[in-house]
Amino acid sequence: MISIPKGMKDLLPSESHKWQYVEDVFRTLAETYGYKEIRTPMVESTELFARGIGDTTDVVQKEMYSFEKADRSLTLKPEGTAGVVRAFIENKLYAEGLPAKYYYITPCYRYEKMQKGRSREFHQFGIECFGASGMMADAEVIRIAYDVLTTLGIDDVKLKINSIGCPNCRAEYRKALQDFLRPNLDKLCDTCKSRFDRNPMRILDCKSPECQALVKGAPVMLDYLDEDCRNAFEELKSLLDAYGVPYEVDPGIVRGLDYYTKTAFEFVSDKLGSQSTVCGGGRYDKLIEQLGGPDTPGVGFGMGIERLMLILEASGFKFDPDKTSDLLICGLGEKAKIKAIELAEDLRGSGVSVMIDVMDRGLKAQFKYADRLNVPYVAVIGDDELAKGVVSLRDMKRSEQKEVPMDNLFLALFAGIFD
RNA sequence: GUGGGCGUCGUCAAGCGGUUAAGACCCUGGGUUGUGGCUCCAGUAUACGUGAGUUCGAAUCUCACCGCCCACCCCA
Numbered sequence: 021m022i023s024i025p026k027g028m029k030d031l032l033p034s035e036s037h038k039w040q041y042v043e044d045v046f047r048t049l050a051e052t053y054g055y056k057e058i059r060t061p062m063v064e065s066t067e068l069f070a071r072g073i074g075d076t077t078d079v080v081q082k083e084m085y086s087f088e089k090a091d092r093s094l095t096l097k098p099e100g101t102a103g104v105v106r107a108f109i110e111n112k113l114y115a116e117g118l119p120a121k122y123y124y125i126t127p128c129y130r131y132e133k134m135q136k137g138r139s140r141e142f143h144q145f146g147i148e149c150f151g152a153s154g155m156m157a158d159a160e161v162i163r164i165a166y167d168v169l170t171t172l173g174i175d176d177v178k179l180k181i182n183s184i185g186c187p188n189c190r191a192e193y194r195k196a197l198q199d200f201l202r203p204n205l206d207k208l209c210d211t212c213k214s215r216f217d218r219n220p221m222r223i224l225d226c227k228s229p230e231c232q233a234l235v236k237g238a239p240v241m242l243d244y245l246d247e248d249c250r251n252a253f254e255e256l257k258s259l260l261d262a263y264g265v266p267y268e269v270d271p272g273i274v275r276g277l278d279y280y281t282k283t284a285f286e287f288v289s290d291k292l293g294s295q296s297t298v299c300g301g302g303r304y305d306k307l308i309e310q311l312g313g314p315d316t317p318g319v320g321f322g323m324g325i326e327r328l329m330l331i332l333e334a335s336g337f338k339f340d341p342d343k344t345s346d347l348l349i350c351g352l353g354e355k356a357k358i359k360a361i362e363l364a365e366d367l368r369g370s371g372v373s374v375m376i377d378v379m380d381r382g383l384k385a386q387f388k389y390a391d392r393l394n395v396p397y398v399a400v401i402g403d404d405e406l407a408k409g410v411v412s413l414r415d416m417k418r419s420e421q422k423e424v425p426m427d428n429l430f431l432a433l434f435a436g437i438f439d
Numbered sequence: 440g441u442g443g444g445c446g447u448c449g450u451c452a453a454g455c456g457g458u459u460a461a462g463a464c465c466c467u468g469g470g471u472u473g474u475g476g477c478u479c480c481a482g483u484a485u486a487c488g489u490g491a492g493u494u495c496g497a498a499u500c501u502c503a504c505c506g507c508c509c510a511c512c513c514c515a
Binding site (some may be wrong): 023026077079080082083098100128130132133134135136137138142144145146222240245275277293296297298301321322323324325326328335350352354361382383384385386387388389390391392398400402403404412414416419 | 440468469473474475476481506507508509510511512513514515
């Protein structure tokens with residue numbers, strides 16, 4: 021047997037309607053806020069991610085699915101933003117006027133060890149808003165993510181926000197933090213020692229108790245924001261208030277992708293095991309320029325669909341039952357089968373979902389089949405019905421049956437003849 | 440890359456050194472030749488992850504490998 025590669029998962033028919041529902045909620049909401057869908061390729065130049073995400077990040081250093089083809093290094097997209105930015109620049113979409121507002125639904129690939137809420141292929145939907153430097157955009161982006169969650173009935177996810185400043189204030193903070201930690205450098209855990217130079221901010225949310233203790237009283241990024249960044253953060257908070265989005269400030273939120281500036285946020289849930297983030301995002305004012313575009317600010321988020329599903333399952337969300345068809349037509353005998361096909365085609369032309377048994381089974385089996393698949397109506401055509409020009413239409417829920425003229429089948433189905 | 444847990448029919452799940460390896464669900468057929476869900480009966484299945492070892496004898500004990508899950512790390 022050839023089995024599925026590790027870290028991959030089939031989305032089976034019994035689950036797909038749930039995904040369709042969730043994706044539809046997102047799509048609809050994004051468009052409600054004026055965002056348009058953009059679809060970019062699965063495969064991009066490796067360099068796009070190396071430069072965009074940052075070549076010191078874990079994602080780029082050890083998690084990318086990269087391969088060589090015709091002397092080019094290509095990579096399966098590990099996240100959604102870089103591709104959208106590339107498309108924005110390459111197609112000169114900035115010439116169409118700003119802001120540019122896009123949403124996407126895409127698979128992403130990261131070569132990681134699997135656990136709850138984490139797989140090597142995962143799906144993400146997200147939005148990007150390019151061109152706005154003010155916090156109105158950040159607040160709107162966060163509001164949309166919040167809207168998706170609440171529309172899906174999720175009320176126990178917490179929003180954490182932070183500002184990680186601009187390159188200027190961050191450099192200063194970084195120094196202050198390193199000065200604070202340096203005396204105890206050798207007491208930090210091994211991973212944190214290696215973080216000290218590379219990314220000291222990560223030490224702040226290390227889980228080892230020793231590091232936690234050493235980090236107590238460390239300087240906080242928020243205290244090192246320059247005036248512009250500080251004002252922006254204050255403005256963001258009041259705009260979120262205006263939108264009615266509850267949040268808590270968490271100085272520990274540090275996004276793992278290098279391109280973030282100022283606003284950083286996460287929606288976290290306690291239903292996800294140790295992978296608590298269902299949605300993450302923030303502002304990236306230098307990314308577009310860094311990738312060769314005009315100096316254009318941006319802000320966006322990505323939401324993990326698998327993780328969203330885990331939350332929905334855990335909170336007992338009731339999806340609409342998956343209904344296969346509206347009607348099953350049973351033709352008994354050769355002539356009746358032909359008639360069944362004609363009727364079925366006719367109804368399908370009117371948008372009704374109709375099934376006909378293709379296994380040549382007995383009537384009883386066909387009724388079982390309809391029952392198993394939750395088909396609400398069954399129409400039987402036998403010799404009697406053929407002679408009279410009717411079908412025996414059965415309402416499966418009520419266990420009631422009536423003869424209906426063949427010409428009237430469509431009307432009968434929607435006129436509530438069993439009422 | 441580093442830890443921990445677990446692998447018995449399609450699914451759930453007994454069994455813990457000697458059994459024809461239970462049971463339930465699912466599926467198929469039947470209980471008046473054209474009617475489902477409930478009930479009754481019957482039927483189908485190459486189920487002990489793989490390979491060695493211990494033993495008269497292994498699903499049951501040992502080891503290795505593989506796979507799955509969870510945690511560290513990182514993130515959606």
